[in-house]
Amino acid sequence: MSPSVLVVTVTYNTGQTLVSFFDSLATASTRPLSVVVVDNASSDLTLERETVARHGATLLELNQNAGYGAGVAAGVAGYGDDVDYILITNPDVSFTPGSIDVLVDAAEAAQTAGSVGPRIIDADGTVYPSARNLPSLRTGVGHALFARIWPSNPWSRSYRAERDYGQDSREAGWLSGACLLVRKRAYDAIGGFDSNFFMYFEDVDLGARLGKAGWRNIYVPDATVTHTGAHSTSRSAKRMEKAHHDSAYLYLSNKYSAWYLAPLRAVLKLGLAARSWWVTR
Structure with a gap:
């Protein structure tokens, strides 16, 4: 039986991005996908409701913005347990044809993989450093002090693993939550995202806890997605x-x-x- 995949995305005043999101999702997998859109109390849900209904997906409307990780958790909990993988993704992501199948196949081939992540391309065509080392005190302090005034400093380069985005799969300390396939069994084993993180670092924490529990985080560059930008945060x-x-x-x-x-x-x-x-x- 083909592995089942639940796609969970979280919106907050980003309904306009769902049109291209669903258009690309249609060719991202030959498997049937279940899709849950979780809205964190947007001011106007008209476009979200229309787009979600047109594509036969589920819209979960929350009454407050509890953050990204909490939104994902609500979407997973609302769907139930009958799923093998959870694809956690931002709504401003566009998938290349077959990219989700590549991620699932990679996870199936590595049964110790708790999460697998694609190559993420920014809107300008550059590769986003989405498979990084876990931050240590030394690299964290160096990155914090020099990232803006000296972008190529060795601490930031180490933290971002900037030299390791070639064609080969590799393990990482954590993978970007902008687009991430997580094995449901691994997700349940560690309790999913920590909802104490409102935004940012919830994916770092997830990768760290997966690794601590004996699961691997694997970067799979054969799967490619484009991340167009953080529309809801730019304002x-x-x-x-x-x-x-x-x-x-x-x-x-x-x-x-x-x-x-x-x-x-x-x-x-x-x-x-x-x-x-x-x-x-």
Whole structure:
């Protein structure tokens, strides 16, 4: 029997992106796909309702914006357990023909894979660094301090794994939640996304917990998608920068949670708060 795939995407005032999303989804797999669109309390759902109904998908309308990970969790929980894989994807993603089949085949060939991720192309045609190393304190601090003023610094390059986006599949510490196929059994085993992350780092945390539980995160460049951009966040850049820094602290405080590391957590919180203020001043 062919593996079953549930596609879950989360919208927030991004209904216009669903048209091209569904158009590309139609040729992304020869398998039947179940699609759940979770809306995080958008101001107007007219276009979402029309588009979802036209494509025979399910629209789950939440009454508040609890964040990306919580939206995905609601979509998965609302669908039920009868599925082998969950394709977690942003609504502003376009799939190349057969790309979902390539991801499923890769996961089927590597039964220890908890997640597999495609090559992600930005709107300008560049490859997005979507399969990265888990951030350490050293690389995280170096990336935070120098990423904007010295983009090619060694800490940022190490964090983004920028030299490893060729034609070969490889393991990664984590894969971008912009488009990610997760084995349902692995997702259930670790409890899915941590909804404490409102936005950003929920995919880093997911990859870390999958790896800790013995699952592998595998980058599969033979599957390609295009990510056109964060439409819902571009209008609230300062708020999203704060969310990014808050999530970075949450991830690092979870990683360095021992009682004797309390002074380190205090320094991290202060430093990230100062950096957040600096970049949004």
